[in-house]
Amino acid sequence: MSGGTLRARGGAFLAPLIAVAFLFAATAVHAQKPIVVGASISETGPLAVDAAYHLKGIQLGVADANAHGGWLGRKLALKYYDDQSNPGTAVRLYTRLITEDKVDLLVGPYSSGISQAVAPLVNKYERPTPMPGASLPAIFSASNKWAFQLLPPATGYLDGILPLMKSQGAHKVAILQAQLSFTLACGQARLDQAKALGMDVVYSTTYAMPPPDFSSIALAIKSANPDGVVVCSYYPDAVGLAQALHRIGYAPKFFAETIGPAEDQFISALGPITNRIISNTSWWPALKTHDNAGFIARYKAMFHEDPDYHVAATYSAMEVLGAAVKATKSLDPAKLRDWIATHDVPTVEGTFKAGPTGLSIGFAQYMFQIQNGKRLLVWPVKDEQAKAQVPYTGQ
Amino acid sequence: MIVLQLVVNGVLLGGTYILLAQGLNLVFGVMGIVNLAHGSIITFVGVFTYWVVTQTNLNPLLLLPLVFVVALVVGGVLQRLLLEPLAKLGNRRELLSLMVTFGLSYVIVEMAINLFGSQYVSLPNLQETWTVAGLAVNEALVVAGVLGAVISGCLHVWLHYTASGKALLATSQNATGAVTCGIDVRRMRGISFAIGSALAAIAGVLLILILPLSAPTADTLTILAFVIVALGGLGDYKGAVFAGLLLGLVQSGVGYYLGGDVEVIVPYLLLIGFMVLRPQGLGQAAR
Numbered sequence: 141m142s143g144g145t146l147r148a149r150g151g152a153f154l155a156p157l158i159a160v161a162f163l164f165a166a167t168a169v170h171a172q173k174p175i176v177v178g179a180s181i182s183e184t185g186p187l188a189v190d191a192a193y194h195l196k197g198i199q200l201g202v203a204d205a206n207a208h209g210g211w212l213g214r215k216l217a218l219k220y221y222d223d224q225s226n227p228g229t230a231v232r233l234y235t236r237l238i239t240e241d242k243v244d245l246l247v248g249p250y251s252s253g254i255s256q257a258v259a260p261l262v263n264k265y266e267r268p269t270p271m272p273g274a275s276l277p278a279i280f281s282a283s284n285k286w287a288f289q290l291l292p293p294a295t296g297y298l299d300g301i302l303p304l305m306k307s308q309g310a311h312k313v314a315i316l317q318a319q320l321s322f323t324l325a326c327g328q329a330r331l332d333q334a335k336a337l338g339m340d341v342v343y344s345t346t347y348a349m350p351p352p353d354f355s356s357i358a359l360a361i362k363s364a365n366p367d368g369v370v371v372c373s374y375y376p377d378a379v380g381l382a383q384a385l386h387r388i389g390y391a392p393k394f395f396a397e398t399i400g401p402a403e404d405q406f407i408s409a410l411g412p413i414t415n416r417i418i419s420n421t422s423w424w425p426a427l428k429t430h431d432n433a434g435f436i437a438r439y440k441a442m443f444h445e446d447p448d449y450h451v452a453a454t455y456s457a458m459e460v461l462g463a464a465v466k467a468t469k470s471l472d473p474a475k476l477r478d479w480i481a482t483h484d485v486p487t488v489e490g491t492f493k494a495g496p497t498g499l500s501i502g503f504a505q506y507m508f509q510i511q512n513g514k515r516l517l518v519w520p521v522k523d524e525q526a527k528a529q530v531p532y533t534g535q
Numbered sequence: 536m537i538v539l540q541l542v543v544n545g546v547l548l549g550g551t552y553i554l555l556a557q558g559l560n561l562v563f564g565v566m567g568i569v570n571l572a573h574g575s576i577i578t579f580v581g582v583f584t585y586w587v588v589t590q591t592n593l594n595p596l597l598l599l600p601l602v603f604v605v606a607l608v609v610g611g612v613l614q615r616l617l618l619e620p621l622a623k624l625g626n627r628r629e630l631l632s633l634m635v636t637f638g639l640s641y642v643i644v645e646m647a648i649n650l651f652g653s654q655y656v657s658l659p660n661l662q663e664t665w666t667v668a669g670l671a672v673n674e675a676l677v678v679a680g681v682l683g684a685v686i687s688g689c690l691h692v693w694l695h696y697t698a699s700g701k702a703l704l705a706t707s708q709n710a711t712g713a714v715t716c717g718i719d720v721r722r723m724r725g726i727s728f729a730i731g732s733a734l735a736a737i738a739g740v741l742l743i744l745i746l747p748l749s750a751p752t753a754d755t756l757t758i759l760a761f762v763i764v765a766l767g768g769l770g771d772y773k774g775a776v777f778a779g780l781l782l783g784l785v786q787s788g789v790g791y792y793l794g795g796d797v798e799v800i801v802p803y804l805l806l807i808g809f810m811v812l813r814p815q816g817l818g819q820a821a822r
Contacts, residue, residue: 183653184648184653184749184750184751185653185751186655186749186752188653188654188655188749188751189654189655192654224751316795319796345794345795345796346794346795346796347794347795347796347798347799348795348796348799350752350755351747351795352786352790352795352798352799353548353746353786353790353798354790354795355544355547355548355787355790356541356544356786356787356788356789356790356791356798357790357791357794357795357798359537359540359541359544359791360790360791360792360794363537363791375655375747376655376747376749379655379657379747380746380747383657383662386662386664386673387662387664387671387673387675387676388540388544388664388671388673389664389666389671390671405654405656408589408659409656409657409658409659409747410657410659410662411659411662413659413662
């Protein structure tokens with residue numbers, strides 16, 4: 141009986157010890173368990189060129205965080221899947237990341253169209269999600285509470301080109317838009333701007349993606365004979381249209397395209413016909429933004445190439461998440477959301493500042509021009525590295 | 536002048552389409568199967584060409600003999616290993632061959648992605664534009680169009696004026712009859728798939744000079760090639776020439792007058808129209 145009492149006493153004595161030991165063990169395991177950041181990336185499909193930079197920005201953000209001991213004493217790990225440039229696939233993948241993989245934090249996918257599909261999901265599951273691929277303002281409507289825009293709105297892409305044209309006496313413009321969310325928003329904004337500036341839109345069309353053969357559209361542009369051609373494009377259509385204009389021997393005085401010209405392979409794919417093409421960016425190496433020089437150096441060391449604004453946007457998304465986690469000392473979604481919604485964060489892209497619906501109101505837009513194989517900032521004037529060279533010669 | 540330029544653009548685009556479709560057409564004509572890996576071979580060779588040219592600065596046209604021979608051999612081996620065993624399965628052969636080539640297409644695309652990446656690539660070679668009598672003519676499109684015509688001409692000569700070609704043509708028209716005439720039908724199937732693969736490889740080298748390509752765009756090319764083959768009258772190589780030219784010309788005009796959105800659905804509208812009104816395709820009209 142005494143033995144039994146002893147056993148009982150021993151059990152009573154050991155139980156808290158065992159519980160404490162388990163607690164310590166669990167805490168130790170927890171301390172070592174990485175904070176998992178989840179995302180879907182368009183590794184294949186028509187958005188793959190630009191989305192590759194999107195991924196690299198997240199990877200650099202994770203590597204930098206880990207180099208400084210991680211967040212909350214835990215290392216970071218990245219979990220991502222290929223969404224094939226398909227919004228439906230992306231929705232399935234984010235559902236999987238949230239419900240099956242149970243990742244701690246999310247970063248939005250590449251492109252406005254895919255972000256638009258994913259945004260309702262992060263609202264449904266109440267996960268604070270920076271969206272570095274979402275320039276479309278409509279994503280950040282009144283009902284949005286959990287998605288935050290990490291790019292300037294699409295309506296501001298190439299918003300300097302028409303004033304630049306007008307300042308040089310050019311009034312006739314052709315405006316083209318790919319049939320995707322971002323490009324349609326960008327194109328409509330340029331059409332509205334042309335009207336507001338009293339400029340003459342002599343040709344306007346939309347086209348499907350993957351891009352068609354552009355030879356007929358190029359000929360239609362030539363027939364309309366605009367002073368400038370403004371294209372709201374991604375990479376493959378930016379290449380295709382530049383090729384098509386060259387093939388019919390037509391060079392408008394001003395030629396501007398979104399996104400494609402920002403990528404290094406744009407120049408290598410097209411050669412000298414890229415000279416004097418104008419494009420836009422939300423980030424630039426020469427800007428005095430937070431840790432910009434360090435960001436560029438670390439990116440070059442990691443990927444052996446120059447970063448572009450897609451990289452800066454996703455890296456900034458990681459900076460915003462990191463600032464929120466450190467400030468709140470928490471991974472609690474509601475705490476993170478409240479902090480992100482109410483705080484300005486200095487990033488490599490500029491100062492992140494969220495409007496009431498998550499729309500970005502802190503970042504600026506710039507325009508650069510390819511001049512003899514180099515990209516130089518030409519707008520706004522206060523930041524210009526060179527004057528815009530006109531006319532575009534197509535060679 | 537605009538109309539003339541549209542015609543020139545349409546013919547050059549049609550030449551590209553002919554190039555795209557003839558390999559698929561030959562395989563369908565002789566073997567009676569739709570090679571769903573056709574577009575994968577084109578994009579694989581296209582991104583391979585990009586990789587070689589960017590690494591070596593080689594003129595991409597110099598790769599044509601190499602990729603032709605390699606694709607010929609690889610196509611012959613694949614046919615013998617993967618498709619020939621299905622020939623004994625009677626009615627199930629067509630469905631099973633679709634599945635095999637469907638699987639093969641994904642293997643080739645994944646190989647291309649792993650070897651060369653999944654991004655869109657294009658080359659700046661052959662981008663001279665000449666003005667002839669006021670009409671702009673691009674070097675790459677001319678080379679592709681001329682090669683498309685030459686390949687179709689060679690196919691015609693081979694099929695009608697050589698013993699092996701006549702044997703292949705006979706096999707495509709009536710395999711049972713060909714056997715009774717002593718034609719080695721099994722060999723003919725191997726030859727047709729090998730040549731079909733080699734023609735797809737040629738198309739890959741030339742298309743990378745015309746369009747931005749990425750490995751995952753293979754399905755789009757297979758579908759477009761199939762539409763041309765179907766418009767021409769399945770397996771009718773002369774019909775495919777007319778179909779390629781018709782499609783190029785119609786797309787050229789529609790793109791100019793109605794824009795890019797309508798231009799991309801032209802092949803499918805034509806396909807529906809032909810299937811309803813003239814299911815035998817253009818080839819029958821051409822005869």
